[in-house]
Amino acid sequence: MNIGSNGTPGAAKAFGRLLRFHRERAKVSQEALGRETGYSKSQVAMIERGERRPRGNFVELADELLGAQGALLEVAKELKASGVAAWFEDYLEEEARAAGIHMYENHLIPGLLQTDAYARAVFSCACPPLDDHEIEAHVTARLSRQALFRRKPTALITFVLERVALTRPLGGQAALKENLLHILDIGQLRNVEIQVMPEERQTHAGLNGPFVLLDTAERRSQLVYVEGQSGRYFLSEQPDVGDVYARYGTLRAQALTPEDSAKLIEQVAREL
Numbered sequence: 581m582n583i584g585s586n587g588t589p590g591a592a593k594a595f596g597r598l599l600r601f602h603r604e605r606a607k608v609s610q611e612a613l614g615r616e617t618g619y620s621k622s623q624v625a626m627i628e629r630g631e632r633r634p635r636g637n638f639v640e641l642a643d644e645l646l647g648a649q650g651a652l653l654e655v656a657k658e659l660k661a662s663g664v665a666a667w668f669e670d671y672l673e674e675e676a677r678a679a680g681i682h683m684y685e686n687h688l689i690p691g692l693l694q695t696d697a698y699a700r701a702v703f704s705c706a707c708p709p710l711d712d713h714e715i716e717a718h719v720t721a722r723l724s725r726q727a728l729f730r731r732k733p734t735a736l737i738t739f740v741l742e743r744v745a746l747t748r749p750l751g752g753q754a755a756l757k758e759n760l761l762h763i764l765d766i767g768q769l770r771n772v773e774i775q776v777m778p779e780e781r782q783t784h785a786g787l788n789g790p791f792v793l794l795d796t797a798e799r800r801s802q803l804v805y806v807e808g809q810s811g812r813y814f815l816s817e818q819p820d821v822g823d824v825y826a827r828y829g830t831l832r833a834q835a836l837t838p839e840d841s842a843k844l845i846e847q848v849a850r851e852l
Contacts (some may be wrong), residue, residue, distance in 0.1 A: 591658035592669065593630030598655050600628040602646040617641045633659050670814075671792075671805050672725070681728070681735055682797030682832055684786050685741040688750065689759055691722050693739065693766060693774075695794075698759040699723065701751030729769055738773045738785070738793075740831045744777065747849055753852045760849035767842055774837035785830035793828055813824050 592753075603613055610624040617624075617638045626632045634656070643652040648703065674682060683690050689698060699722045703715045728735055746763075749756045767774040777786070792805040804815035804824045815821050836844060 591655070592633055595634075595652070595659055596628040596630040597656045598648075598725070599642060599646075599652060602652065603628075603642075606646045608646060613642060613645065616645055619620050621681075621730045643797040661823050668795060668812075671812075674794075674796070674803060674805070674814075675725070675728070677797045679733070679735055679793045679797055679799050680737070680793070682738045682793040682795075682828055683790070683791045684740045684792075684828060685745055687790070688745050688748060689741070689763070690739065692737070693759070693763050694722060695755070695757040695759045695762050696723060697751050701755055702742060713771055729766060729772060734771045736771055738775075738832070740775050740777055740828070742777050742786075743779050743844070743848075746845060749852075757849050757852040760845050760852075764842060764845055764849075767838065767845075774841055775832060775838055777831070777835045781834060783834070785827050785834060788827075791824060791828075828834045 581776070601665055603610070610628070611621040613619070614621050614624045618636070619627075619638065623632070627638075632792060637725070639656040642648070643650060646652070659670050673677040681692075683692070688702065694702065696719060699719045700715060703710055703718045729737065740741075745771070747756075763774060766772055777784070790807070792803065796803060802821050802825065804821055806813055815824065835841070
């Protein structure tokens with residue numbers, strides 16, 4: 581993961597722990613802190629858990645109110661423009677060093693395969709909406725992840741994509757066509773295989789939704805990463821991990837071959 585000057589992994593969690601320490605030391609409730617900073621109690625709780633970043637003048641107000649003497653201001657410097665949601669940082673750490681990455685996606689082109697225009701359209705659909713500078717930071721961070729395709733040591737990367745993910749015109753037909761051609765280019769790499777799930781299948785192993793499988797460094801262990809509307813989590817214990825890996829194997833068997841998938845993607849792009 582290319583961190584550069586955009587912050588460090590876990591910065592949001594570190595800030596949240598520090599905020600909670602100073603709040604409890606000052607005997608200020610989450611509700612009271614929220615009232616003074618324009619946040620709700622639940623939003624303050626999310627910041628303390630590292631699930632969201634503070635906006636506006638929250639840090640300045642909290643530092644003064646809690647008597648943190650600049651400590652919150654100093655740690656908050658690591659939060660600015662990190663380009664990823666706080667809760668996603670743990671996943672990125674694992675992805676950056678994984679020996680194998682395997683994704684099943686059913687409603688949009690996955691981030692690792694997105695172009696600038698398509699990613700920008702995805703983040704512009706966020707609800708609640710993101711600010712312009714937040715969209716720019718998220719797009720930059722997302723595109724930087726694609727260094728994984730050509731990094732050393734080489735990672736084996738596979739995808740199973742629902743056909744609808746390749747036809748939903750996020751950003752418009754031109755943006756979608758550009759992204760489909762990009763997928764075809766990535767699919768030519770020796771360490772990447774991309775398969776499409778045909779719509780006419782009468783049996784389907786992925787009805788529980790999208791997920792990511794990670795073979796950790798040197799393939800010593802395996803992880804499953806799942807996101808949902810109200811949470812995200814890792815699976816690392818058996819039999820859960822084995823069950824999802826078996827499910828992915830079935831999905832690959834049900835999907836079109838990489839060669840036939842490339843032909844389908846090319847056809848979809850040509851018709852746009």
